[in-house]
Amino acid sequence: xxxxxxxTAAPQDAAPSADAASAVLTKATLRAAELLGLNNATLARxxxxxxxxxxxxxxGERVLEVGTKPAELAALVVRVYRSLDALVGNSEPQRxxxxxxxxxxxxxxxxxxxxRAEGLARVVHYLDGAxxxx
Numbered sequence: 001x002x003x004x005x006x007x008t009a010a011p012q013d014a015a016p017s018a019d020a021a022s023a024v025l026t027k028a029t030l031r032a033a034e035l036l037g038l039n040n041a042t043l044a045r046x047x048x049x050x051x052x053x054x055x056x057x058x059x060g061e062r063v064l065e066v067g068t069k070p071a072e073l074a075a076l077v078v079r080v081y082r083s084l085d086a087l088v089g090n091s092e093p094q095r096x097x098x099x100x101x102x103x104x105x106x107x108x109x110x111x112x113x114x115x116r117a118e119g120l121a122r123v124v125h126y127l128d129g130a131x132x133x134x
Contacts, residue, residue, distance in 0.1 A: 025071055029057075037099055037100065073117060076121065084098060
Protein backbone atom coordinates (compact mmCIF):
# COMPACT_ATOMS: atom_id res chain seq x y z
CA UNK A 1 0.00 0.00 0.00
CA UNK A 2 2.08 2.77 -1.34
CA UNK A 3 1.53 6.19 0.14
CA UNK A 4 0.28 4.93 3.49
CA UNK A 5 2.55 5.44 6.45
CA UNK A 6 2.26 3.98 9.85
CA UNK A 7 1.40 6.58 12.46
CA THR A 8 4.26 7.14 14.89
CA ALA A 9 4.47 8.95 18.19
CA ALA A 10 4.75 12.41 16.75
CA PRO A 11 4.71 15.87 18.29
CA GLN A 12 0.89 15.72 18.27
CA ASP A 13 1.11 13.07 20.99
CA ALA A 14 3.54 15.22 23.00
CA ALA A 15 1.34 18.32 22.84
CA PRO A 16 -1.31 17.17 25.33
CA SER A 17 1.34 16.43 27.95
CA ALA A 18 2.92 19.87 27.41
CA ASP A 19 -0.54 21.42 27.67
CA ALA A 20 -1.22 19.42 30.82
CA ALA A 21 2.09 20.48 32.35
CA SER A 22 1.30 24.12 31.57
CA ALA A 23 -2.14 23.78 33.15
CA VAL A 24 -0.73 22.14 36.28
CA LEU A 25 1.99 24.78 36.64
CA THR A 26 -0.57 27.56 36.20
CA LYS A 27 -2.90 26.11 38.81
CA ALA A 28 -0.04 25.47 41.26
CA THR A 29 1.26 29.01 40.79
CA LEU A 30 -2.14 30.58 41.42
CA ARG A 31 -2.63 28.46 44.54
CA ALA A 32 0.87 29.20 45.84
CA ALA A 33 0.36 32.93 45.26
CA GLU A 34 -2.93 32.83 47.14
CA LEU A 35 -1.38 30.97 50.08
CA LEU A 36 1.58 33.37 50.14
CA GLY A 37 -0.79 36.35 50.23
CA LEU A 38 0.10 37.65 46.77
CA ASN A 39 -2.61 39.46 44.84
CA ASN A 40 -2.91 39.32 41.04
CA ALA A 41 -0.92 42.53 40.51
CA THR A 42 1.96 41.27 42.63
CA LEU A 43 1.94 37.83 41.00
CA ALA A 44 1.98 39.50 37.58
CA ARG A 45 5.12 41.47 38.52
CA UNK A 46 6.77 38.36 39.99
CA UNK A 47 6.32 36.18 36.89
CA UNK A 48 6.61 38.98 34.32
CA UNK A 49 3.17 38.95 32.73
CA UNK A 50 0.35 41.48 32.70
CA UNK A 51 -2.24 41.62 35.43
CA UNK A 52 -4.84 40.82 32.76
CA UNK A 53 -2.91 37.64 31.92
CA UNK A 54 -3.02 36.57 35.58
CA UNK A 55 -6.74 37.32 35.69
CA UNK A 56 -7.28 35.15 32.60
CA UNK A 57 -5.17 32.41 34.19
CA UNK A 58 -7.47 32.47 37.21
CA UNK A 59 -10.47 32.09 34.89
CA GLY A 60 -8.83 29.18 33.08
CA GLU A 61 -8.50 31.14 29.84
CA ARG A 62 -4.68 31.34 29.79
CA VAL A 63 -1.80 29.22 31.02
CA LEU A 64 1.89 29.68 31.66
CA GLU A 65 3.62 27.93 28.76
CA VAL A 66 6.25 25.52 30.06
CA GLY A 67 9.69 26.50 28.82
CA THR A 68 9.07 30.25 28.91
CA LYS A 69 10.60 32.78 31.31
CA PRO A 70 7.26 33.39 33.10
CA ALA A 71 6.88 29.63 33.63
CA GLU A 72 10.39 29.38 35.09
CA LEU A 73 9.65 32.24 37.48
CA ALA A 74 6.30 30.67 38.36
CA ALA A 75 8.03 27.41 39.25
CA LEU A 76 10.20 29.40 41.68
CA VAL A 77 7.06 30.89 43.27
CA VAL A 78 5.82 27.35 43.87
CA ARG A 79 9.22 26.49 45.40
CA VAL A 80 8.98 29.50 47.72
CA TYR A 81 5.59 28.30 48.90
CA ARG A 82 6.68 24.68 49.38
CA SER A 83 9.86 25.59 51.25
CA LEU A 84 8.21 28.19 53.45
CA ASP A 85 5.28 25.92 54.20
CA ALA A 86 7.66 23.18 55.33
CA LEU A 87 9.44 25.64 57.63
CA VAL A 88 6.34 27.10 59.29
CA GLY A 89 4.45 23.84 59.62
CA ASN A 90 1.53 24.69 57.34
CA SER A 91 0.68 27.81 59.36
CA GLU A 92 -0.94 30.38 57.09
CA PRO A 93 -0.56 33.27 59.57
CA GLN A 94 3.17 32.53 59.98
CA ARG A 95 3.62 32.11 56.22
CA UNK A 96 1.98 35.46 55.48
CA UNK A 97 3.81 37.19 58.33
CA UNK A 98 7.16 35.94 57.00
CA UNK A 99 6.32 37.17 53.49
CA UNK A 100 5.42 40.68 54.67
CA UNK A 101 7.99 41.22 57.45
CA UNK A 102 11.28 43.00 56.85
CA UNK A 103 14.11 40.50 56.41
CA UNK A 104 17.72 41.67 56.80
CA UNK A 105 18.91 38.98 54.39
CA UNK A 106 17.05 40.77 51.58
CA UNK A 107 16.99 44.29 53.09
CA UNK A 108 13.24 44.27 52.48
CA UNK A 109 10.22 42.02 52.92
CA UNK A 110 10.33 38.79 50.88
CA UNK A 111 7.05 39.83 49.22
CA UNK A 112 8.89 42.84 47.79
CA UNK A 113 12.11 40.97 47.02
CA UNK A 114 10.40 38.33 44.86
CA UNK A 115 9.08 40.98 42.47
CA ARG A 116 12.50 40.95 40.77
CA ALA A 117 13.95 37.77 39.25
CA GLU A 118 17.19 38.20 41.21
CA GLY A 119 15.23 38.71 44.44
CA LEU A 120 13.05 35.68 43.75
CA ALA A 121 16.15 33.54 43.27
CA ARG A 122 17.64 34.90 46.51
CA VAL A 123 14.49 34.07 48.47
CA VAL A 124 14.43 30.53 47.06
CA HIS A 125 18.11 30.08 47.93
CA TYR A 126 17.56 31.46 51.45
CA LEU A 127 14.62 29.13 52.09
CA ASP A 128 16.50 26.14 50.66
CA GLY A 129 19.33 26.90 53.09
CA ALA A 130 16.93 27.26 56.00
CA UNK A 131 15.28 23.94 55.16
CA UNK A 132 18.66 22.22 55.00
CA UNK A 133 19.27 23.21 58.62
CA UNK A 134 15.96 21.79 59.84
